[in-house]
Amino acid sequence: MRMAFQIAVSLLLAAPAHADTLFERLGGMDMITRISERTIDIAAADPLIGPHWEESNLVRVKAKLAEQICELSGGPCKYSGNDMVQVHKPFKFTNADFNRLVENLQQAMDESGVDHATQNRLLALLAPMQREIVTR
């Protein structure tokens, strides 16, 4: 048992090497566009958070989200949308809203066959944005 324990610890510490950029791991711009569109479609149809997008231009939101994920993941984009705080502030989003959108994104990535290590690498970049988006 003690031996097995040591083996398990060393396996856990042997973090996988990240040779590719996250942008490549996600499948490039085509896949990022697909994931962003699907995320917003799932979110807009979600009974918990969907109504927030009732007044929005979804085509624009999808494109800006894709651009942002592209830039964050090291791809050849520059985010050209509005300031994150200004966009989200009027809605007074909560942590529960934020987490719900994360779940919608996870579903979209699952559907696109993105492996979980890669999903978590993207979520690690998005998670700190909670401080800009959640205001209640």
Added chain:
Amino acid sequence: MKSTMRRFACMLSAVAFPVCFGVSPALGNDNAKPLFDRGKLLATGGVSQVEGAGGAGLTTWALIGGYGSDHGLGLTAHGTLVPLDDFTFRSAGLALGVFDRLELSYSRQWFDTGGTGAALGLGEDFTFGQDIFGAKLRVAGDAVYDQDRWLPQIAIGLQHKRAKQGAILAAVGASHDTGTDFYLAATKIFLKHSLLANATVRFTKANQFGLLGFGGADDGYDATFEGSLAWLVTDHWVAGVDYRTKPDNLAFAREEDAMAAYVAWFPSKHVSVTVGYADLGEIALQDNQQGLYLSLQMGF
């Protein structure tokens, strides 16, 4: 303010009002948000550790148990079974997470000596046991969102333990049949690497978690350590290992460090199943106590 008052009203009468449980649609209108909101991400409340607090296996984490967000509550119930070589450990309990800030827990433990009880002169199936009342307060950091900071999520907590079988505990040399553990826990999720690390320092007099009473030949508080390393395999599967040091207060028997390795499955926010292997070392003169670690948790 209005919504806070409503939350407390719901808290007091949660069972009676289905609106608090999210039966009503939670749209736009703030007042319709359910109190038991399941607003946290899957697995981010951990599972019930051996003493009924949010954590895993043998270690207490800084995470608040259950799925209540910072505007909600989360209630969990657990049952745990650890059939060891010469004994059987069982526990059952409840934990309430309040606004992802405070965790209140109650757990009951049974330690059945089986046939070994007769050999030890206690009688066959003699069962040690204790009640554990726990409270944990998150004081800093956020294990999930603070991915760009080194600061872990930090919590302080206590576990007040009231052991059964006081006369026997006194006979084996324990100084007390009640005791209170205090702990400081730090949990960091490294999402980039799909890893969770936890370190906890516990100040305790407990012998075998408190099942064999508190204090003894040595009756001071000991600082003990609980460490966890877990791999977030997917959003539904977590695999981890725990290591926990323990005091060694009793003169009649040696007490050793404990460790466990486990896999936890989270099919939904309502259920999790933990299956693992625990090595609790020597207990009451019976060396090398190992066995399966099985735990079921239900969440509301």
